Amino acid sequence: MRNGLPADEVRGQLLEFVTSLVDAEPDPDEDYFERGLVNSLAALELVTFVEHRFGITVRAEDLDLDNFRTVNRLTGFVLVKTAG
């Protein structure tokens, strides 16, 4: 699952997970951290989900909130990591 993932498929999977995580369906560009919907445990679950579902390793240098704060930004991050 490391190459050629369609962006729509990644976005759909992330949207589904984030919706269950924050118990609300966010707009793909909505900052769920800004809204206070993600606590430490939820952040851990989000990163763990991304690692397991897409077979990537989130390293210390990847832990920039800009990579994770919206579904669209997270989709871009996953596509870059899986293309590498």
Place this chain on the structure above:
Amino acid sequence: MTAALAVRAVTDFWPDRATALADLPELAELSEDRRQTCLGLGIDRVRADPRYDAVELAASAAGKLLAETGATPGALLVIGSRAPERLMSSEATRLQALLGLTDALTFSVGGLGCVSLTPALLTARGLLAADPGLEQVLVVHGSKPPTPRRYRHPVTVSGDGGQAVLLSRTGPVRVLDVVQATNGHYWDLYTVDFRDRAPEDWSEECADLRRYSFQLALEGRTRLREMYRELLDRNGMTAADVTCHVSQNLSAGAFRFTEEALGVRLSPVCARNLASYGHLGPNDVLLNLYTAIAEGDLPAGSRAVVFNASPVAAWSLLLVEHGGGEAETHYL
């Protein structure tokens, strides 16, 4: 080889008066989402007794320990409180006077919030290694929140309590190894602005909740994983060799975070002590360890790993071994 350090006794002191979480005065001033977060921490009640300040809580625990063990420690290490009652004066020498430890080498350690137990243990180990004439070191701390508001959003609720720890080179609970790491970039993530403010207006404020909930949390995951691996590797162990894991008491969510980040199960005593006492700063981890020993979670000859973390930011792990016997004496 690491110099020898062992815990001979731990005594906790609880003031009589307690407050149910639902009766915390600050709940009335919180927004609904913050109120729900507070009520969902996994804390039922905390000890909250205005008759005791932090030094008096520490002195009460230490007085009990000294009476029950007959110890005459040659050194007194005081983990300083988060908000001393007075500036300029010395909590450490006040405790020396209260305890009558006239000849004890006395000073304060700390600066790492809940992790401040670790520098106290490291200092005790160094003193015992450096001075063959020193037999016992007493470490004490009084947990008292720094503001009238006990809730630190979205982390925990702090309770009152005192703890005294008697250390020596030998004893029933051996401290086999200690690892500690800090990241100074988070030094002011949580602060209490107090200058030009009346004490009733003091509160623990997070400068950036997103930074707390994301960057610090996930750096904590990475740090704790690396430190856990390092601790086990350098002691020739695997996770299967650890009989019991305990952590500090912040919230039920924090327990799950630690368990998921490290793939371990924490002793159930952690959740029970959290529910009964809330967060007690540096006193949490040895309260949990000794409760676990008393309840049979760490049989004689087995080892435990103790996790501690603070938003300042600091992380610490201890590897301890229960030798049996006296360790079951936990003076409450």
